[in-house]
Amino acid sequence: MAIRNNKRLIYPVIISEFNDDGHYFVVTSPNIKGMVTQGDTAEEAIYWAEDAIATMLDGTEYPEPQDPSDWEVKDNERIVYVSVDMTAWLKANSKTIRKTITVPKYLSDLAKDNGINVSAVATQALEAALNV
Structure with missing residues (x-):
């Protein structure tokens, strides 16, 4: 693609x-x-x-x-x-939009316990995958 x-x-x-x-x-x-x-x-x-x-x-x-x-x-x-x-x-100039993603519960729990913003991590991963 x-x-x-x-x-x-x-x-x-x-x-x-x-x-x-x-x-x-x-x-x-x-x-x-x-x-x-x-x-x-x-x-x-x-x-x-x-x-x-x-x-x-x-x-x-x-x-x-x-x-x-x-x-x-x-x-x-x-x-x-x-x-x-x-x-x-x-x-x-982009606005943020709400996207629902599915992650394993243990990752969600670890992210919450460590103060990690899952939306920010997903954004960074998409930017890296798309080279932007």
Whole structure:
């Protein structure tokens, strides 16, 4: 069985620099409809673009990156590539869910007597088995 992990996506985005009500940068992506984010610096805007892309794509099919060579950009815009590690993002932003597991009673008793969190051990074992 193939296990999907370490999914890294790379998308071209347009970063626009503005000097109207201050100096700031806005990032949009023709690849991901509705994705807009910004930052006070170009680096900050790209940081938030990674999070915005991951948020917009969470739970969806990942679109193929477009070739930006035909994109028209204005004087205050440039094309940059944003790398998104979906596995790391999902891990950092994942909610916990309740799962019922079955373990031998003696292990359950030993874990309780030794203050071992069975959920934490199961999580660590799954991460190790899935290499995440």
